[in-house]
Amino acid sequence: MSAGPVRRARRTTVEPVTTSFLDGDFGMVVESRFPELDLVSHLTANRERVTEHLDRHGAVLFRGFSVPDPDHFGRAARVVGPELLGYLERAAPRTEVADKVFTSTEFASDQTIPLHHEMSYSHNWPSRLYFYCDLPAETGGATPLADERAVTPRIPAEVRERFRRHGVLYVRNYGDALDLPWQEVFQSTDRADVEAYCRQSATDFEWTGDGGLRTRAVRQVTARHPRTGEEVWFNHVHLFHSSNMPPEVREALLREYGPEGLPRNVYYGDGTPIEDEVAALLRGLYEEAAVSFPWRRGDVLMVDNFLATHGRGPFTGERRTLVAMSDLYVNRDVL
Known part of the structure; x- marks a missing residue:
């Protein structure tokens, strides 16, 4: 009596990750099915x-x-961006906790930080940002994102054109009694050293009383x-405008x-004050486009600094x- 053909059991392969999105096609979420899956190894294989x-x-x-610790x-x-950057021409206090790994903006916990592109007030900025949740807050503390592809087209043409004609002028005053030293x-x-940096970056400067410094720079x-x-729209107008206080x-x-x-103020590039209504319009567009998620310990968020804004x-x-x-991206057009 024949035993008949031998049937071999099929082997099923479980994909190690699942993918989804924060909003439409914006903000991919890659979630590991296995908590022991090392992020460095995964990124190396999928860079x-x-x-x-x-x-x-x-x-x-x-x-x-x-992702057990800041060093990891x-x-x-560094798998995605082998040369991590320092943080020069700072707009917020930070502490370096590992090699080129910093605390995020150390502002008071009751404050909201509006959505913005990192260092868009400067002549150079990082193209990519990496965030790591070492300890989630008890409540709140999200890092909202906004899709710049959704925001830029909504800025009225007359607003865009006026800024394009003149650029953006940033005036900053540094000192213990005002902004950061x-x-x-x-x-x-x-x-x-500071004077050399200002000259190299097309920044006007003057030393003021009590050891202070004022800078003026026209940027993109x-x-x-x-x-x-x-x-894409790329500046700190709505964040540095005095109406943000x-x-x-x-x-x-x-x-x-x-x-x-x-401490900080911003003008049209010809020195004309920017209307409160224009700054409020820009802040509102980012707020309307914001998407958020609750941090979990060990989360790592990578952000294209051109295509997305972030806040807190x-x-x-x-x-x-x-x-x-x-x-690092250097805008040679403003130098």
């Missing part, structure tokens, strides 16, 4: 695919992978993505120091989100 996802989707969130996070970031911003205690309104060729703080500082003496929500409890940056 080209990850960079393609960043160009297409603006941001990629890696969740559920093994730094190694993961210039020694922290430029990471030097030597005035000659838009930027062109180095790989996709897309032109609480009204009572703004009024007190204006009475004390005047418009030119504010208020929070309670302890929170530690770290950041690294790579792929």
Whole structure:
């Protein structure tokens, strides 16, 4: 009696990750099915695919992978951007906790940081950002994102054209009583170093009383993505505009120091004040486009700094989100 043909059991292969999106086609989420899956190894095997996802989707969130500490996070970031960047011409206090790995903006926990492109007030900036959730907040503390491809087309043509004609003028005053000390911003205690940086970056400067420093620089309104060729809105107008302050703080500082003496202010490139309504319009467009997710410990978020803006929500409890940056882009048009 024949036993008949032998049937072999089929082997099924389980994909190690699943993918989804934060909003439509924006913000890919790559989630590991296996908590022991090392993020550095995964990125090494999929580096080209990850960079393609960043160009297409603006941001990629890696969740559920093994990322045990800040050093490991730094190694993961270096797979995509081998040369991590320092942080010069700072706009916020940060602490370096590992090699080229910093704390995210150390502002008070009850404050909201509006959506923005990292260092879009400068002549150079990182093309890619990397965030790591070392400790999620008790409540809140999200890092919202907005798709610049959705925001730029919604900016009224007359607003875009006026800025394009003149550029954006940033005026900053550094000092202990106002903004960050210039020694922290430029990471030097030597005035000659600061002066050399300002000259090299087409920044006007003057030393003011009590060891202060004032700078003035005309910068870009838009930027062109180095790989996709897309032109996107790229500046700090809505963030540095004095209307971004609480009204009572703004009024007190204006009475004390005047418009030119504010810690930070921004004008049309010809020096004409930017209307409050224009700054509010821009802030509103980013707020309307914002998408958010609750941080989980070990999450790593990669952001294309041209294609997406990021911010921070208020929070309670302890929170530690770290950041690294790579792929320095220099805008030669403003130099």
